[in-house]
Amino acid sequence: MRMAELSRTSGVPVATVKYYLREGLLHPGERTNRNQARYDDTHVRRLRLVRALLDVGKLSISTVREVLAAIDSADTSLHDILGVTQHGLPVAGTEVPDDEARDWARERVDSLLDERGWHCDHDSAVTESLVGVMATLHTLGHTGVASMVDRYADAAQRIAEDDVRHVAGLAAKEDVVETAVVGTVLGDALLASLRRIAQAEVSGRLLGSAGEPVSPPESA
Amino acid sequence: MRMAELSRTSGVPVATVKYYLREGLLHPGERTNRNQARYDDTHVRRLRLVRALLDVGKLSISTVREVLAAIDSADTSLHDILGVTQHGLPVAGTEVPDDEARDWARERVDSLLDERGWHCDHDSAVTESLVGVMATLHTLGHTGVASMVDRYADAAQRIAEDDVRHVAGLAAKEDVVETAVVGTVLGDALLASLRRIAQAEVSGRLLGSAGEPVSPPESA
Incomplete structure (x- = not known):
């Protein structure tokens, strides 16, 4: 699918998809000519994950990048992937002067x-x-x-x-x-x-x- | 005890204690002359509760007043007092357009x-x-x-x-x-x-x- 369809299918605006591509949160599509690329279901799936990590998990962009790298690395155990993810989740801080x-x-x-x-x-x-x-x-x-x-x-x-x-x-x-x-x-x-x-x-x-x-x- | 000591004992600034008195969150002290009043342990105890309701519970002033009225009413069951209190605790709102x-x-x-x-x-x-x-x-x-x-x-x-x-x-x-x-x-x-x-x-x-x-x- 083209960029426009990827955006429609995933519900993520084109400008945001392009931002994720630049930030390395989404793998490039298959280039079909100098100005166009083709995307597939792996892009839709990845976009959905990125949105969940950013919107629900409130992870930073750099932590999302780490989580994705852990997912894409064949020799990282599920426990370690979850560890990287959980480590990036914000926790409630409490200031205790005492x-x-x-x-x-x-x-x-x-x-x-x-x-x-x-x-x-x-x-x-x-x-x-x-x-x-x-x-x-x-x-x-x-x-x-x-x-x-x-x-x-x-x-x-x-x-x-x-x-x-x-x-x-x-x-x-x-x-x-x-x-x-x-x-x-x-x-x-x-x-x-x-x-x-x-x-x-x-x-x-x-x-x-x-x-x-x-x-x-x-x-x- | 005088106002100054009440403030010191409770850790609540004098101006705040006076504000609570005006708002009816604290019962008046026993008047000793035109400009002074005497306070006792019931005031210290009540101040502590008011602080917890406001600071930890994030209850509104008017809800704190309701909770205190429920506590002070002899014929309100503990369940009803807790009901008024819980009702005043803020809950996480979620906007779901779908x-x-x-x-x-x-x-x-x-x-x-x-x-x-x-x-x-x-x-x-x-x-x-x-x-x-x-x-x-x-x-x-x-x-x-x-x-x-x-x-x-x-x-x-x-x-x-x-x-x-x-x-x-x-x-x-x-x-x-x-x-x-x-x-x-x-x-x-x-x-x-x-x-x-x-x-x-x-x-x-x-x-x-x-x-x-x-x-x-x-x-x-």
């Missing part, structure tokens, strides 16, 4: 990771983000909420297991990466909404009328 | 709520938010991720059960409300970080080397 709170949170997170045998990089952006949230809870005097982190980790592990099995079942590497990004970003939003709905439900059941006292969750 | 996707998502969410016997308001902001995310997944062609919503709902229900039992175990209504807001908002951030760390862990285990094929999650 050193004591940060030290407390760091120790708590380190031991959580050790106890679970989670061998991730203790200094990665996402671990830093976890430390930041825990430190904020400490600063606010809500270590009670922080003490529930083990239960949250149980839930997160169960969800992650489903997440990874879901993407691993897809055939093409591009599908795996696209689904991982969409599933991670929008999955957070799904979980947040469902948690609130479920909280209202549980609250109605346990606290709706002045009944017997509610037993606290068993300590983890 | 009517077909929205109808599809609406039907999916309605049947999810019905199957679980979740009797929440099908038109509430948080349900709308869930519909928006599902519709976005449909528009992006990721109904595979949307099909995992049942598993996410299982996880959300388990977490919500712990959340509500945790706050219900607290003695003062103000503690319940403050902890509910902090736990809901920062709990989302905890979950999101933990999910990413767990994904990397599971991915390393299942996809790190070219091993046997990975079995997909059982269909829900």
